[in-house]
Amino acid sequence: MSIVVENVSYRYAAGTPLESAALKQISFTIQPGEFIGILGHTGCGKSTLIQLIAGVLTPATGRILLDGKDINQRDFKREYLRKKVGIVFQFPEQQLFEMTVERDVSFGPRQLGLPPSEVQARTRQAIQSVGLDYETVRDLSPLTLSGGEKRRAAIAGILAMEPEILILDEPIAGLDPVTRKDFMAFIRRLHQEGKTILMVSHDIDELSAFSSRLLVLDHGELILDNTPEKIFADKARLSELRLGVSQPKEIVDSLREKGIDLPSDIFRYEPLLTALINRFGGQNE
Numbered sequence: 252m253s254i255v256v257e258n259v260s261y262r263y264a265a266g267t268p269l270e271s272a273a274l275k276q277i278s279f280t281i282q283p284g285e286f287i288g289i290l291g292h293t294g295c296g297k298s299t300l301i302q303l304i305a306g307v308l309t310p311a312t313g314r315i316l317l318d319g320k321d322i323n324q325r326d327f328k329r330e331y332l333r334k335k336v337g338i339v340f341q342f343p344e345q346q347l348f349e350m351t352v353e354r355d356v357s358f359g360p361r362q363l364g365l366p367p368s369e370v371q372a373r374t375r376q377a378i379q380s381v382g383l384d385y386e387t388v389r390d391l392s393p394l395t396l397s398g399g400e401k402r403r404a405a406i407a408g409i410l411a412m413e414p415e416i417l418i419l420d421e422p423i424a425g426l427d428p429v430t431r432k433d434f435m436a437f438i439r440r441l442h443q444e445g446k447t448i449l450m451v452s453h454d455i456d457e458l459s460a461f462s463s464r465l466l467v468l469d470h471g472e473l474i475l476d477n478t479p480e481k482i483f484a485d486k487a488r489l490s491e492l493r494l495g496v497s498q499p500k501e502i503v504d505s506l507r508e509k510g511i512d513l514p515s516d517i518f519r520y521e522p523l524l525t526a527l528i529n530r531f532g533g534q535n536e
């Protein structure tokens with residue numbers, strides 16, 4: 252299932268003195284199975300963009316096509332969009348509102364009008380898949396869960412809809428480092444299982460470790476759209492955009508400046524380790 256974003260612009264408070272252009276003429280295509288990272292400074296339009304893709308907002312100009320069909324045409328089935336494209340807003344734990352975890356996670360599937368047995372099966376599976384124990388948490392109030400668990404429960408609610416495309420807005424912001432790692436491993440697994448992932452994050456290390464493609468926004472414009480290798484190759488451009496490169500790329504660049512010959516296109520930890528072992532040798536005892 253592909254998504255085409257075609258010349259999309261968006262304005263908040265349109266027609267009022269406070270009107271402001273949040274996105275300007277954005278175009279790009281998302282192919283099935285991609286893992287796309289969205290980067291850019293606060294206020295550049297990341298959240299607006301993903302809400303347009305999920306159909307939560309409607310573009311002022313341009314179109315968003317899901318498998319060739321304009322999602323904002325009157326005859327497009329909104330239900331279909333809600334089934335296929337799942338969006339996890341920033342701090343999704345704030346949206347938990349039901350009395351029990353089970354009720355919360357099953358909210359979406361219940362709205363789809365599925366038979367109760369199917370709703371329960373999906374709910375159980377979604378809860379297990381985010382690493383929570385169904386029997387333990389099903390009757391608990393979401394409020395009694397820890398921060399990381401609440402976020403997992405909120406994401407389970409989206410997964411229970413079985414979307415093909417999962418959009419995440421800063422999903423690891425505010426989590427402790429261990430929970431972050433767990434969480435990213437979990438998102439990677441969903442990707443490996445075939446979901447298309449679109450993820451907004453400030454964490455350039457995590458984004459570049461997982462994304463096959465990065466989109467960089469600046470002041471509502473799509474400035475860069477390329478692989479992490481290509482984007483990190485132009486550090487001057489990134490610094491103009493007030494963005495850095497990944498930590499492994501920083502390390503490679505400083506070692507190269509010191510005359511240590513390593514491939515300049517490394518930007519993830521594993522290839523960095525391999526290159527260092529190749530260069531200096533490992534311990535073979």
Ligand SMILES: Nc1ncnc2c1ncn2[C@@H]1O[C@H](COP(=O)(O)OP(=O)(O)O)[C@@H](O)[C@H]1O
Nearest residue numbers: 263264273291292293294295296297298299300
């Ligand atoms: N509900 C809103 N009303 C008015 N302006 C908004 C609203 N939400 C966002 N904006 C403005 O739109 C621009 C893009 O915001 P946003 O998409 O939230 O950026 P990001 O997610 O990259 O931080 C910013 O200038 C922001 O102030």
Ligand SMILES: [Mg+2]
Nearest residue numbers: 297298299420
């Ligand atoms: Mg945002």
